[in-house]
């Protein structure tokens with residue numbers, strides 16, 4: 149039997165299957181979709197079995213070394229889907245498959261040195277000999293940890309044939325085990341054991357009597373706690389042969405020990421009722437249909453999701469729910485666990501690799517029927533999918549910004565077609581792409597124009613911050629916002645203050661000469677971190693101490709600028725010393741569980757003001773929040789990105805949506821320096837439809853998506869001229885080959901001109917229909933293959949660019 153295997157090397161010359169012989173003893177067990185270890189050149193690599201057969205054109209076949217899975221980790225459907233992802237995004241097959249499985253299943257390879265047979269310690273020079281005195285294998289890592297590293301010496305010895313390099317492959321999987329204790333023998337024997345213990349052994353006696361009564365095993369740790377004793381007591385019983393201590397594998401449950409209050413389906417409003425109909429119909433008829441659910445904030449979209457899932461489960465099917473990483477809050481998880489209990493698995497990046505692996509196995513073993521997760525959960529290995537839901541479908545985080553550069557929305561629709569099941573895209577501010585498709589009839593459009601129980605959307609007032617400045621107000625709070633926060637404090641209600649992080653980092657600036665602290669490796673200003681009194685680069689991690697005087701002119705007047713959340717917090721403390729403030733940003737939510745803790749505190753009324761970045765814009769539903777303040781609405785508007793207006797509109801709508809969701813009505817204050825911009829004005833009027841019309845016109849004029857598709861090719865090199873050269877050659881090559889309607893823009897320098905010492909150039913391709921595009925780009929890549937392999941050129945291709953920075 150022959151296995152066709154994709155091996156774990158992301159390179160173009162290996163981007164195909166290789167044939168291996170299946171050893172006799174594995175013939176009955178090996179299946180497509182399983183991982184295997186195979187010899188590949190001098191190495192042992194992990195690979196995926198794609199297909200089994202009898203024929204091969206290879207003369208001397210190598211054998212599969214080992215089967216790594218008892219059951220396939222990729223289903224037949226996922227194997228096909230991986231091929232599709234690779235075709236669509238122009239990534240290597242192995243990269244697509246790796247993206248579908250949990251990180252714990254990816255192999256790690258270690259380079260190790262060992263003595264060549266026949267070479268003895270005495271043959272080695274000083275500096276190498278000591279290493280091998282007690283060890284046979286020396287991992288390269290260990291050498292690199294030494295300074296200076298003896299690596300060069302080791303490499304010389306490899307050339308001299310004294311040492312050889314081997315590659316060790318290991319799984320990252322760990323299964324968590326706990327110790328359990330159980331009784332032994334018949335009832336009569338156990339009673340004898342208890343009798344036989346001496347009077348002094350009180351604890352032993354108690355424990356043995358307890359175990360005698362208990363039918364199921366007890367967790368050792370619990371037992372010790374219960375009887376307030378140490379391990380030796382139990383070990384004594386074990387060595388007498390009275391009890392047994394065993395190991396048991398358990399799931400790491402990130403939500404373990406937590407109670408989820410069970411909820412019942414709510415009686416749907418008539419708008420909800422209308423919107424759920426197409427979903428239920430498609431479910432019933434086992435038919436694929438993509439439904440765009442456009443519902444204003446607080447219109448009860450989540451309840452529609454829940455009841456649709458319920459129906460799918462009743463039909464014996466499974467459901468995937470995607471939510472943006474940032475709104476995968478405990479509040480969100482509670483809503484699903486509350487309705488479906490332990491039938492829900494949760495997958496998001498805050499889980500450890502082990503926890504993710506355990507949640508994934510619950511899906512694989514069919515122990516759950518719903519998964520709630522971020523982008524990559526779209527690959528959940530369900531085999532009987534009945535429904536896929538993408539909440540906040542406009543979110544840019546659904547597009548992966550590294551290989552494979554897939555969009556979860558496209559993958560969801562692809563899987564929906566395969567399983568003949570409905571896909572729901574939900575949002576208060578659908579992406580222009582999706583709304584346009586709904587307009588064309590490609591998607592079914594359902595709209596929820598009212599909040600549940602006809603609660604009013606909050607009233608929004610836009611404040612011109614330039615006016616404030618002219619009137620002598622230098623603080624970051626307008627008079628109106630300040631008064632309203634104060635009101636809330638007096639009334640015992642809560643406020644949410646939102647500060648957009650993007651485009652608003654706190655950089656340092658010399659007031660005398662205008663010097664700005666920049667990263668020496670990237671063309672971007674350094675961000676000041678107050679706690680450590682350091683300047684950091686957010687692209688490459690470079691850090692340096694905050695200078696006490698200007699490095700250019702030696703002036704003392706060097707300060708940090710920009711309004712970070714820390715600065716807002718400080719100003720609040722000055723202006724409203726009694727207000728209790730919770731700040732949520734990357735700095736305060738770094739530790740595991742801190743996100744949840746802060747939100748709980750706010751929910752329990754332990755603070756008056758929640759101050760935060762993007763991470764508070766979505767999904768929050770707190771009854772006492774009656775004021776939302778947006779400190780600077782226009783920070784994102786000026787980014788060099790054609791989606792800047794759309795993103796601003798979406799963000800403002802989402803943040804405003806946090807106010808007045810329950811009995812108390814809400815107000816929103818939006819501060820801006822760009823008064824009169826349509827995306828701010830229309831967001832404050834809650835007018836999605838006008839925004840859609842306005843923005844579509846602009847996109848048509850400038851030939852941007854959704855009228856045109858957009859592919860971005862980026863070139864980078866440590867030598868400026870090489871990056872320029874590759875991008876120029878590519879642009880002129882494409883120019884000659886593309887069809888007449890297609891537009892090639894560039895090459896131009898990328899908006900961030902240098903990252904990690906690499907110069908960056910880009911070429912943009914705008915097209916309506918370019919069937920040969922993938923082929924053309926593949927030709928380009930082939931042409932530059934040599935330079936990419938050896939000369940440090942990097943070319944990355946984004947077939948459906950969302951981010952053009």
Ligand SMILES: Nc1ncnc2c1ncn2[C@@H]1O[C@H](COP(=O)(O)OP(=O)(O)OP(=O)(O)O)[C@@H](O)[C@H]1O
Pocket residue numbers: 414415416417420443444445446447448449450451575576600767769805809
């Ligand atoms: N049919 C219903 N009857 C009563 N209350 C409901 C009903 N449907 C939803 N709700 C409640 O209305 C509130 C808002 O609903 P939900 O959070 O689902 O809205 P949403 O559209 O998902 O909002 P957002 O887009 O802002 O996250 C919730 O507190 C929810 O429990």
Ligand SMILES: [Zn+2]
Pocket residue numbers: 658659660661662663698699700701702703
């Ligand atoms: Zn200066």
Ligand SMILES: [Zn+2]
Pocket residue numbers: 667668669670685686687688689690904
């Ligand atoms: Zn940098």
